[in-house]
Amino acid sequence: MRNFLIAAAILSTACFETGTALAADAHTANVRQVIEGYIRPATSTFARQASTLPPTIEALCTTATAQTKADFVNGYREVVTAFGGISFLRFGPTIEDHRLDSLAFMPDARGITQRQIRRTFAKKDPSITDPSQLSDKSVALQGLTALQLIAFSKGGEVVLGDAGENRDYICGYASAIAQNVARIAAEIATDWQDENGYSARLLNPGPDNGQIRTSKEAIETIFNALVTGLIIVKDQELLPTLGTEIKKAKAHRLPFSRSGDGRAYLIAELQGIEAALRAAHFEPDLDEEFSWIPGSIHFEFANGIANLEAIDAPIRQSLKDGDTYQKLGLLVITINSLRDTIALELAGALGLSGGFNALDGD
Amino acid sequence: MLWTATNRTPFSRRAFLAGLGGLAALAGTSLSQSALAEGLLDRTQLDVPLFVSPRREADGSFALSIMDDAGQDLARVPLPGRGHGMAISPDKSRLMAFARRPGTFALLIDPYQRKEPQVLSSIPGRHFYGHGCFSADGRLVYAVENDYEAVRGVIGVYDVSGREIQRIGELQTGGIGPHDLLLTDDGKSLVVANGGIQTHPGKPREKLNIDTMTPSVVYLDLNNGDLLASHALEKDLHQLSLRHMAMDSMGQVWVGGQFEGDLSLTPPLVARMTRDESPRLTEIPGPIASGLESYIGSVVANASGDIVATSAPRGGKVMFWSAATGELLGTQDVIDGCGLAPIDESAFLISDGRGGLSYLEEPSSYPEVLARPAGVAWDNHMFAL
Numbered sequence: 001m002r003n004f005l006i007a008a009a010i011l012s013t014a015c016f017e018t019g020t021a022l023a024a025d026a027h028t029a030n031v032r033q034v035i036e037g038y039i040r041p042a043t044s045t046f047a048r049q050a051s052t053l054p055p056t057i058e059a060l061c062t063t064a065t066a067q068t069k070a071d072f073v074n075g076y077r078e079v080v081t082a083f084g085g086i087s088f089l090r091f092g093p094t095i096e097d098h099r100l101d102s103l104a105f106m107p108d109a110r111g112i113t114q115r116q117i118r119r120t121f122a123k124k125d126p127s128i129t130d131p132s133q134l135s136d137k138s139v140a141l142q143g144l145t146a147l148q149l150i151a152f153s154k155g156g157e158v159v160l161g162d163a164g165e166n167r168d169y170i171c172g173y174a175s176a177i178a179q180n181v182a183r184i185a186a187e188i189a190t191d192w193q194d195e196n197g198y199s200a201r202l203l204n205p206g207p208d209n210g211q212i213r214t215s216k217e218a219i220e221t222i223f224n225a226l227v228t229g230l231i232i233v234k235d236q237e238l239l240p241t242l243g244t245e246i247k248k249a250k251a252h253r254l255p256f257s258r259s260g261d262g263r264a265y266l267i268a269e270l271q272g273i274e275a276a277l278r279a280a281h282f283e284p285d286l287d288e289e290f291s292w293i294p295g296s297i298h299f300e301f302a303n304g305i306a307n308l309e310a311i312d313a314p315i316r317q318s319l320k321d322g323d324t325y326q327k328l329g330l331l332v333i334t335i336n337s338l339r340d341t342i343a344l345e346l347a348g349a350l351g352l353s354g355g356f357n358a359l360d361g362d
Numbered sequence: 363m364l365w366t367a368t369n370r371t372p373f374s375r376r377a378f379l380a381g382l383g384g385l386a387a388l389a390g391t392s393l394s395q396s397a398l399a400e401g402l403l404d405r406t407q408l409d410v411p412l413f414v415s416p417r418r419e420a421d422g423s424f425a426l427s428i429m430d431d432a433g434q435d436l437a438r439v440p441l442p443g444r445g446h447g448m449a450i451s452p453d454k455s456r457l458m459a460f461a462r463r464p465g466t467f468a469l470l471i472d473p474y475q476r477k478e479p480q481v482l483s484s485i486p487g488r489h490f491y492g493h494g495c496f497s498a499d500g501r502l503v504y505a506v507e508n509d510y511e512a513v514r515g516v517i518g519v520y521d522v523s524g525r526e527i528q529r530i531g532e533l534q535t536g537g538i539g540p541h542d543l544l545l546t547d548d549g550k551s552l553v554v555a556n557g558g559i560q561t562h563p564g565k566p567r568e569k570l571n572i573d574t575m576t577p578s579v580v581y582l583d584l585n586n587g588d589l590l591a592s593h594a595l596e597k598d599l600h601q602l603s604l605r606h607m608a609m610d611s612m613g614q615v616w617v618g619g620q621f622e623g624d625l626s627l628t629p630p631l632v633a634r635m636t637r638d639e640s641p642r643l644t645e646i647p648g649p650i651a652s653g654l655e656s657y658i659g660s661v662v663a664n665a666s667g668d669i670v671a672t673s674a675p676r677g678g679k680v681m682f683w684s685a686a687t688g689e690l691l692g693t694q695d696v697i698d699g700c701g702l703a704p705i706d707e708s709a710f711l712i713s714d715g716r717g718g719l720s721y722l723e724e725p726s727s728y729p730e731v732l733a734r735p736a737g738v739a740w741d742n743h744m745f746a747l
Contacts, residue, residue, distance in 0.1 A: 090717075095420055095736035107731050109721070110432045211422025228716045231697055235718065236731040244728060339697075356418060356715030356739035357659060357675035357700035362446060362462055362492060362541075362605075 027219035030280045031202050034222050035192070037279035039089060042272060043189040046082040050185035053079055053178040057160070061171035064161030072151070072158055073259070079181070080144060080261045084268025085275075086188070088229025091221050092198035093191030098139050099184050105140040106255055107236050113140040117149060121166065129172030131179040143184075145255075147177045152259045156316060216352065222280070224354045227343045229273045233266065234335040238328055241319070251319040260314040266331075267308050274301040277342070282350060290349035297341050304334040412436070413703050414457060415713055415744035416445025420737025426459050428473060428747060431705060433719035433733030439479065442467055446492030447542070447743050451500045454747055458482075458496075458503050458522070462741075464489040464563040468505065470522055473747075482520065482527050487511060489563055493542045496522075497584070498549025506540040506554065507532075510562050515540035517552065517582070533587040537578050538571070541605040542661075544615065551590060551637075552582045553615050557603040559622070572622050577604040579617055581637045591637045602629055606660055610634075610685035611667025617641070618658030618672045631658050632672050632681070634688060644688050646681070653677045659700035660743055664708045669725065671710050675700040675742075680712060682725035692725035699729075701744030713740035 056075040060068040083103065086094060094100055105113050116138055120128055127133040134142055150170050151160035160174055161167070191197050201209055202218045212218050240253040254262040274297075283294055308331065311324050318324040343354060353359055411431045419425055424444050428437040439459075446462035455474055461467045466489050468482040484490050484507060494505040501523040507516045515535035521528040537556025544553045558577030560570040577600070581590040595602060601623035608616050614634045621629050628651035630643035646654070654677035663670045669691065670683045675698050682691040694712075701713030705721065712720045712729055717738040720729035 090736045091420065100736045107734065109730050109732050112432060112434070224716075231716060231718075232731075232734070235697075235720075235729070236734065239728050240730055244726075343697075355675070355698045357698050357742055358678070358715065362742055 025205075025215050027215040028203060028205075030282060030285070031215060031218045031222065033281050034276055034279045035199050035202065037281075038272075038276040039086075040189075040192050042082075042085045042275075043089075043094070043185075043192045046079075046086050047182075047185040047189035049075075049079045049082040050178075050182040054175060054182055057171070057174050057178045060158070060161045061175065064158075068161070069158040072160065076144075076147070076151070076259055077261050077264055080256050080259070081264050081268045083144060084265045085272035088225060088232065088269060088273055089276075090225050090228060092202070093188050096191070099188060101139040102135070102142040103181060103184055104143045104145045104255070106145060107240070108140070108145065109240065109253075113146050114149060116140050117146060121169075124169060129169065129176050131176045131183070134173075134176045134180050135183075142177065142180050144177075144181060147174060147181075148256060148259050150174060154258065156258060156260045156314060219280070219350075220352050220354065222276070223347065223350075223352055226273050226276055227339060227347075227354060229269060230335055230339045230342070233269055234332055234339070237266065238332050238335070241315075242325065242328055242332070246320060246322070246325050249319050249325060251316045254315055257314070257316045260316065262315040263308055263311055267305055270301060270305050270308070274298065282346065286349050290345070293341065293346050293349060297338065297346065300334055300338045300341065304331050304338070307331055307334065411705060412747040413705075413711060413744055414448060414450075414459075414747045415701050415703075416441065416448075416459065416741040418444070418739040418741065424741075426469075426471070427735075427738075429719070429733075431711075433711075435735065437473060439469065439471060441469065445741055447494065448745050449494035449496050449503050449505075450745050450747060451496045452498060453500060456496075456500070456522070457745070457747065458494055458505075460490045460492050460494055460505065463491045464508065464561065464566050465492070466490060468494070470503075470527060480527055484518070485529060488516070488518070491515075491539070491541055495543055495545050495552070498545060502530075504533075504543060504545075504552060506535070506543055508539070508561065508563075513538060513560055515554070515556055517543070517554065533582055533584075535582070536580050536589050536592060537576070539577075539603070541603075542607045544607050544609055546581070546637075547609070547613060549584075551584055553607060553609075554580050554582060555604045555607050555617055556580060557605045557620075558600075559603055569622065572601065575603065575622065576600055577602065577619070579604055579607070579615065579635065579641070593635050593641050595633065595641055595643070599629055602631070602656075604633075606658065608661045608663040608670055609667075610663045610670055612685055614685065616661050616663070616670045616672075616683070616685075618661040619656075620658060621656030623656075625656060627656070628652055628654075629656060631656060631674075632661075632683065634670075634685075642688060644683060644690065646690065650677075650679065650681070650690075650693060654679065660702045662702035662704060662710070664710060665704040665706065666708050669708065671702050671712075673700045673702055673712070675715070680710075680722075680729075694722060694725070694729050696720060696729055700742045701740050703744045703746045705746070711744065713744045715739045 056072050060072045153159045205212045205214050205218050243249045256262050256265045307327050414428045416426050424441040426439040427435050429435050443465050444462040445459050449458040456472050458470045466484040470480040488507045491506040494503050503520045503522050505518045507518045509516045515537050517533040519531045521530045535554045539557035539559040540554050541557040542555045556578045558575035578592050578594045580592045583590050602619035602621050604617045604619050606618045616634045619631050632644045633641035635641040654674040657676045659673040659675045661672050668685050673680045678697045680694045684691050696712050696714050698715035699712050703711045705711045710722045717734040718731050719733045720731050722729045
């Protein structure tokens with residue numbers, strides 16, 4: 001009996017060691033697939049789109065015509081759409097040095113950006129027209145959300161480049177923002193491409209690797225960012241837009257709705273989150289009983305995106321129509337369900353954990 | 363990490379300057395540049411309500427963040443480990459931040475003065491439990507501590523009025539695992555929630571007496587340490603660890619529990635009491651209760667004291683209670699929401715583990731996300747400063 005117990009102890013130790021050896025890189029393939037299959041291409045696309053913004057603004061500010069305005073509207077939309085594909089990657093190079101906040105200051109429930117722009121304009125502070133000085137200013141003044149406020153009217157018309165006493169000053173500021181955004185976007189892409197940079201930390205977890213000690217922690221960093229991305233779409237973007245009832249709906253609370261890109265941004269976020277999840281390719285890691293989960297997730301993403309695509313007018317103009325309001329309301333329900341399927345079912349099936357307070361409270 | 367002092371190393375001037383370097387970096391990129399450059403240390407510059415909370419940073423390090431009522435960071439103080447609760451002085455000019463159990467550090471911070479934070483280490487054989495409070499005159503701090511070899515809860519009494527913090531005595535809490543504590547309105551007694559769970563720093567997060575635990579809420583006389591009252595729940599609820607508390611405008615103490623028994627059960631989790639009145643349990647409707655995993659995180663009253671909020675981070679819900687009737691007024695969904703602080707006359711600020719800071723005007727409204735610093739996880743408790 002005694003021998004048996006010792007043998008069992010040795011056996012269980014052996015199993016434990018094998019188990020940890022396996023666990024050490026169990027998720028590294030998923031991590032690599034997300035980095036190579038999603039994060040690097042998406043951050044490169046954003047950098048490429050952002051690099052077109054300075055010349056587009058220069059053309060508009062040289063001569064504001066129907067054509068240069070249309071080019072700016074399209075260019076801005078493409079940047080915002082590409083941004084929607086990376087804004088949920090809230091870890092590593094995307095968030096270093098306040099990059100994400102500098103690219104777009106969101107949420108801004110208290111209208112901080114508007115207030116700071118007004119104050120800066122009142123002083124005619126020249127430093128905001130210099131990209132190198134702008135990058136030392138408040139993050140709210142630096143990015144796409146500030147550009148939207150100065151380039152578009154409340155009604156969604158392009159006003160940048162229009163005649164007026166502050167025209168050149170505002171154009172200078174817009175140009176500085178565009179260069180700042182292009183610079184940050186390029187830095188993010190470069191840093192994600194860097195084989196020895198943050199990617200290496202995600203791909204080579206270990207005891208000396210900061211908070212990423214295991215491949216489980218590496219994939220959790222990514223996985224939890226996707227879940228947070230969904231929570232942001234719902235809690236931070238849709239709920240304030242919808243208010244508690246249609247009479248209290250506030251279309252301006254939807255990100256990028258002033259430029260008419262609210263819907264495009266939402267779609268880009270959802271498509272990006274889904275694409276990152278697909279890139280992880282969790283399917284082979286799931287036991288038979290959980291094999292239904294990915295299909296269910298992609299079905300719900302498709303529903304949510306189709307629902308948004310069916311909104312046929314800018315949300316700023318159409319929100320108080322029952323139809324648009326109802327579609328966004330439906331999207332809230334879809335996202336709740338998606339979050340549950342991903343954060344509870346899929347995470348559970350993969351043995352991943354999330355929730356800082358829930359996980360280990362006190 | 364800017365500040366790498368170990369638990370028992372006094373805070374060095376160099377480390378503090380490094381900390382200020384962190385603050386200065388913050389000034390360059392944050393919103394309130396002028397407020398920080400001049401205002402952080404000068405109270406007259408700050409005309410907005412401030413909040414303070416420990417958090418985990420994107421790089422995995424721990425810090426305290428002081429923010430304005432729009433959720434924007436004004437100042438950041440690196441911590442050597444995970445923080446938990448805080449004592450805020452009555453005039454709100456000072457704070458003491460405690461390590462999460464079984465941590466042994468506490469930091470006394472004077473955010474309005476150019477003064478080094480003072481590091482306090484628990485005495486040998488003790489660790490902090492994560493909460494503390496100031497005396498009414500602001501001269502003393504009471505800190506809950508574990509006398510782990512003797513298996514008894516203790517309140518360490520610290521004189522913080524001088525140049526150096528002095529431990530001048532201690533009180534027994536009459537129980538095991540004291541967690542949250544409150545000063546009564548008259549400033550003469552302390553209310554302490556004895557969570558009832560025996561732990562030992564040798565096995566940091568292990569619970570050693572779940573079968574026999576007997577949590578209580580006690581009232582202690584600050585003059586002599588006498589036990590003025592001790593409240594326990596019915597025997598069948600002895601595994602409901604009573605942990606976090608708030609006092610409403612009627613002087614009732616609200617306590618939230620964490621159930622250590624069978625998680626398929628849905629026991630009551632929130633009770634209210636006074637010194638002379640036994641605990642009265644509140645009712646959580648079945649469909650809500652079943653999703654909470656029988657776990658309450660923070661308990662906080664709004665500024666007017668007529669509504670008490672209790673967060674349930676494992677259920678992703680915050681519940682709101684009428685102080686007058688004990689009724690559940692409503693619930694809100696906040697994924698991993700735990701920290702709560704009163705803001706304005708009747709509203710709440712809610713922090714969550716995904717970096718969100720939300721403003722809730724009233725229980726029937728919805729939490730408006732004010733800010734979400736990227737990569738940050740707000741820790742269990744937040745305080746108005």
